[in-house]
Amino acid sequence: MAKVLVVTSGKGGVGKTTSTAALGAALATAGKNVVLIDFDVGLRNLDLVMGAERRVVYDLINVVQGDAKLAQALIRDKRVPALHLLPASQTRDKDALSEEGVARVIAELREKFDWVICDSPAGIERGATLAMRHADVAIVVTNPEVSSVRDSDRMIGLLDSKTEKAEKGERVEKHLLITRFDAARAGRGEMLNVEDVLEILSIPLLGIIPESFEVLRASNLGSPVTLNNPMSAPARAYFDAAKRLNGEALDMTIPSDRKGLFGKLFGRRAA
Amino acid sequence: MTEAARPRHSIRFHGRSYHAMVLAPEPPVTNWLAELDTWLERSPGFFFGRPVVLDVAVLQPGKQGLAELLQNLAGRNIKVMGIEGAEPFWLDFAMPPLLLSGRQTSAVPGDDPPAAAEAPASAPFSGSDPDAAAALSDAPSLQGDASAPPVAPAIPRQPNSLLLDNQVRSGQCIVHPEGDVIVVGSVASGAEVIAGGSIHVYGTLRGRAIAGSRDARARIFCRKLEAELVSIDGLYMVADDMPAHLRGQPIQVWLDGDSMMMAQD
Numbered sequence: 001m002a003k004v005l006v007v008t009s010g011k012g013g014v015g016k017t018t019s020t021a022a023l024g025a026a027l028a029t030a031g032k033n034v035v036l037i038d039f040d041v042g043l044r045n046l047d048l049v050m051g052a053e054r055r056v057v058y059d060l061i062n063v064v065q066g067d068a069k070l071a072q073a074l075i076r077d078k079r080v081p082a083l084h085l086l087p088a089s090q091t092r093d094k095d096a097l098s099e100e101g102v103a104r105v106i107a108e109l110r111e112k113f114d115w116v117i118c119d120s121p122a123g124i125e126r127g128a129t130l131a132m133r134h135a136d137v138a139i140v141v142t143n144p145e146v147s148s149v150r151d152s153d154r155m156i157g158l159l160d161s162k163t164e165k166a167e168k169g170e171r172v173e174k175h176l177l178i179t180r181f182d183a184a185r186a187g188r189g190e191m192l193n194v195e196d197v198l199e200i201l202s203i204p205l206l207g208i209i210p211e212s213f214e215v216l217r218a219s220n221l222g223s224p225v226t227l228n229n230p231m232s233a234p235a236r237a238y239f240d241a242a243k244r245l246n247g248e249a250l251d252m253t254i255p256s257d258r259k260g261l262f263g264k265l266f267g268r269r270a271a
Numbered sequence: 272m273t274e275a276a277r278p279r280h281s282i283r284f285h286g287r288s289y290h291a292m293v294l295a296p297e298p299p300v301t302n303w304l305a306e307l308d309t310w311l312e313r314s315p316g317f318f319f320g321r322p323v324v325l326d327v328a329v330l331q332p333g334k335q336g337l338a339e340l341l342q343n344l345a346g347r348n349i350k351v352m353g354i355e356g357a358e359p360f361w362l363d364f365a366m367p368p369l370l371l372s373g374r375q376t377s378a379v380p381g382d383d384p385p386a387a388a389e390a391p392a393s394a395p396f397s398g399s400d401p402d403a404a405a406a407l408s409d410a411p412s413l414q415g416d417a418s419a420p421p422v423a424p425a426i427p428r429q430p431n432s433l434l435l436d437n438q439v440r441s442g443q444c445i446v447h448p449e450g451d452v453i454v455v456g457s458v459a460s461g462a463e464v465i466a467g468g469s470i471h472v473y474g475t476l477r478g479r480a481i482a483g484s485r486d487a488r489a490r491i492f493c494r495k496l497e498a499e500l501v502s503i504d505g506l507y508m509v510a511d512d513m514p515a516h517l518r519g520q521p522i523q524v525w526l527d528g529d530s531m532m533m534a535q536d
């Protein structure tokens with residue numbers, strides 16, 4: 001049974017696209033058939049983060065408007081064959097997305113894949129509402145800071161009112177993903193801590209992704225962090241989150257690179 | 272350029288409720304008017320300066336009949352401020368507006384002490400009358416003897432509070448002008464709850480709570496105060512003006528005359 005997952009946040013720059021790519025890759029390596037859809041029409045990024053920017057021929061707009069077939073637009077990942085990408089258009093704007101067209105594309109993808117992951121643009125306008133429209137599951141990405149938390153709260157409200165499921169009286173399953181978390185700074189009170197964020201948003205926690213240079217490095221290399229360095233702290237956090245999405249119950253931990261670093265330092269000193 | 276970009280100050284609208292007397296003529300109109308005349312002979316100027324609402328739900332006079340009735344009342348120096356129970360097409364532009372959503376309350380000096388205290392001052396003519404109170408309470412129906420004891424009409428109180436089981440999320444606006452609002456969860460920053468009566472928040476109040484748009488006695492309660500703004504009956508207090516030691520505390524907000532009071536519960 002295919003599940004449509006939307007990765008959303010309201011605020012920009014919190015890690016929606018990074019999380020989409022990392023979770024998608026993690027689910028695909030676990031043997032699921034996954035497609036990632038970039039809904040950020042006009043400001044597409046997912047193709048870059050996935051390292052597929054040189055292979056884009058057709059995009060979501062072409063498929064929605066019927067100019068191209070879905071099979072022509074889907075890009076299969078070179079590293080993980082079960083992972084696919086449906087890129088956005090960089091030249092068009094969000095008005096080119098029609099509601100019926102998006103519904104048709106999602107319905108078609110539901111038949112072929114286990115997970116259809118929609119990378120939502122920032123904001124609450126057309127692109128974002130269309131991305132969440134058909135979702136069964138939503139991941140709300142939040143940084144531990146007040147503006148991001150408030151925007152996420154707004155997004156949760158929209159998920160409860162503007163989605164197809166909500167209009168049928170059902171509920172979209174919602175999960176919270178806290179990204180760019182720095183335990184030391186949260187401890188010093190420079191960041192909201194996890195309890196604060198959970199108290200404000202009160203939706204179940206899917207994972208806590210630690211702040212790490214590995215994320216930026218992977219993005220610049222055009223590879224999801226879960227593929228680029230699967231043993232890094234953020235990658236391990238994303239793998240855990242993907243397992244929780246598949247229904248596994250895991251203890252919530254915040255993976256850290258520190259031990260490894262200390263290990264290296266001591267290792268060098270010893271040598 | 273900056274001129275054009277400057278945002279306009281928005282106009283503020285406030286709800287306010289008043290006591291008005293309701294005249295409900297009964298058919299046949301000629302008899303009712305004759306009764307009114309005998310009444311006015313005894314207390315001339317009784318209606319002087321009083322807000323009067325005309326309820327024609329029983330009479331059903333029609334367009335023509337309503338115009339005649341208004342003329343008849345004007346001839347007796349009764350100014351009608353609004354009409355209730357009429358079909359919209361009976362009214363033309365020169366007539367008083369059609370009032371909806373009115374609710375029966377007690378007779379004018381009934382259980383509302385401020386109104387009773389003001390009544391003699393604002394109605395000098397009835398002030399001289401020893402049984403003014405009785406006259407006032409009988410006035411709306413214009414029936415029975417002026418010396419009859421005041422009848423205490425039953426106040427039909429529907430359970431009209433709004434219970435919200437979930438959190439109120441940022442950007443949501445809950446408007447319930449009919450009564451109290453009870454929120455079992457929290458009210459998020461950027462959310463707004465507007466109630467005709469009191470507001471009860473059993474979580475953290477982080478957004479705005481605007482209570483008592485129809486009732487200065489309304490209160491705001493919350494388990495934990497982190498509010499951006501609280502307001503009762505048009506008076507408001509922003510987060511900056513709230514006492515610092517009450518932040519994060521369970522509190523109660525109420526009005527004492529024209530000042531807003533806030534205390535830990």
